[in-house]
Amino acid sequence: MIQSLPAFWAVIPAAGVGARMAADRPKQYLQLGGRTILEHSLSCFLDHPSMKGLVVSLALDDPYWPTLACAHDPRIQRVEGGAERSGSVLNALLHLHAQGAADDDWVLVHDAARPNLSRDDLDKLLGELADDPVGGLLAVPARDTLKRIDKHGRVLETVDRSLIWQAYTPQMFRLGALHRALADSLVADVAITDEASAMEWAGQAPRLIEGRSDNLKVTRPEDLEWLRQRWTNRR
Numbered sequence: 124m125i126q127s128l129p130a131f132w133a134v135i136p137a138a139g140v141g142a143r144m145a146a147d148r149p150k151q152y153l154q155l156g157g158r159t160i161l162e163h164s165l166s167c168f169l170d171h172p173s174m175k176g177l178v179v180s181l182a183l184d185d186p187y188w189p190t191l192a193c194a195h196d197p198r199i200q201r202v203e204g205g206a207e208r209s210g211s212v213l214n215a216l217l218h219l220h221a222q223g224a225a226d227d228d229w230v231l232v233h234d235a236a237r238p239n240l241s242r243d244d245l246d247k248l249l250g251e252l253a254d255d256p257v258g259g260l261l262a263v264p265a266r267d268t269l270k271r272i273d274k275h276g277r278v279l280e281t282v283d284r285s286l287i288w289q290a291y292t293p294q295m296f297r298l299g300a301l302h303r304a305l306a307d308s309l310v311a312d313v314a315i316t317d318e319a320s321a322m323e324w325a326g327q328a329p330r331l332i333e334g335r336s337d338n339l340k341v342t343r344p345e346d347l348e349w350l351r352q353r354w355t356n357r358r
Contacts, residue, residue, distance in 0.1 A: 128249040129229050132219055132298070133168040133177040136211035137161055137235035138185075138204020150341055151235040152187040156354045160341055162193055163238030167245055168231070169198060175228070178218055179235075180204040180211035209305050209315040216302045226299025229258075232318050233293040236341040239350060240293070244334040248295055251332050258296035259330030260319050261338065262288040288331055291338055294318040300327070 137151050144150040151161040161179075168174050178200045181188050188194050188201070202218045204211040212232055219230070231248075233240065244261055252259050269282040294317060296304075301318055304325035308315050315321045319329045341347050 128173045128246060129253045130173050130175050131229040131231050131249065131295070132175050132224060133293075134212055134215040134219075134230055134232045135161075135165060135177065135179045135235050136204060136208050136215070136232070137188075138180050138182045138211050139208070139235070144341070144344060144347075146344075148187060149182075150347075153341075153347060155238060155347065155350060159187075159191065160238045160347075161235050162191060164233060164235050164240070165193055165199070167240045167242060168233070169193070169196065170242070171245065173249065174198070175224075176200065176219075176222075178202055178215040180215050207315075208317070209309060209321065212318060213302065213305045213309065216298060216305070219298060220302070224298055226297065226302075228298045229295055230298045230301060231293040231295045232301075234340050237292055237338060238341070240338050241335055244338060245293065247334070248293060248332050252295050252330065255330055257322065257327045257329055258294075258300075259332055260294035260317075261291040261334035262331040263291060263334060263336045263338075264288050266336075290317055290319060291334055291340075292317070294329075296322060296329070300325075 140149045146153055152159050155163060168177055176198055180202050181204055183203050193199060202214045205214055248261055265284040265287040269284050269287060270278045271280050271282055273279055296318060304321040308321050308324050313324055322329050339346060
């Protein structure tokens with residue numbers, strides 16, 4: 124029997140500027156294979172039959188979004204981004220609540236600059252977390268030897284990599300629980316780097332679902348170059 128996948132909302136925080144790319148525009152608007160990185164990041168969700176809708180959080184004066192064809196897609200709603208990622212996601216969740224989404228609805232948050240998410244990984248995440256009481260995220264086990272350093276760049280110790288995973292996206296949680304965790308962490312002025320860290324701070328233990336390592340986030344110029352070469356070789 125084929126397992127039915129749960130319906131979900133998608134949230135894409137895309138208000139950042141990506142300073143480490145040293146580009147002439149935010150990294151999500153750089154070109155990759157004839158489209159912007161952001162368009163690729165959206166496409167896996169827009170093509171999925173279980174998606175109920177998508178909210179993208181954008182900078183208030185974003186001049187690039189209106190030029191994209193997907194800006195006119197009725198399935199995509201736009202909200203203003205926050206000063207940090209957590210604020211951008213929270214604004215999107217508030218919008219979903221205002222549109223009638225329920226606290227028990229699943230929400231998948233995905234990085235705007237992570238354009239190589241596979242349909243298989245998305246389906247795996249949805250299928251394995253469908254009945255999970257907390258939710259979770261795609262992740263990849265650490266492969267390289269890891270070092271902990273001091274403030275001078277000297278090695279203090281070698282970390283046991285068998286206990287270390289890299290957090291990827293999408294990250295999948297119930298709308299109400301994620302909203303409460305993010306809102307409370309902002310009030311408490313806690314540093315939140317992703318949705319899972321907000322849930323951890325709220326006392327929950329998100330589940331890790333192993334995904335593909337090529338679902339990488341474009342952070343530096345060499346990341347984009349690697350993806351361009353990989354996509355060229357696919358042709």
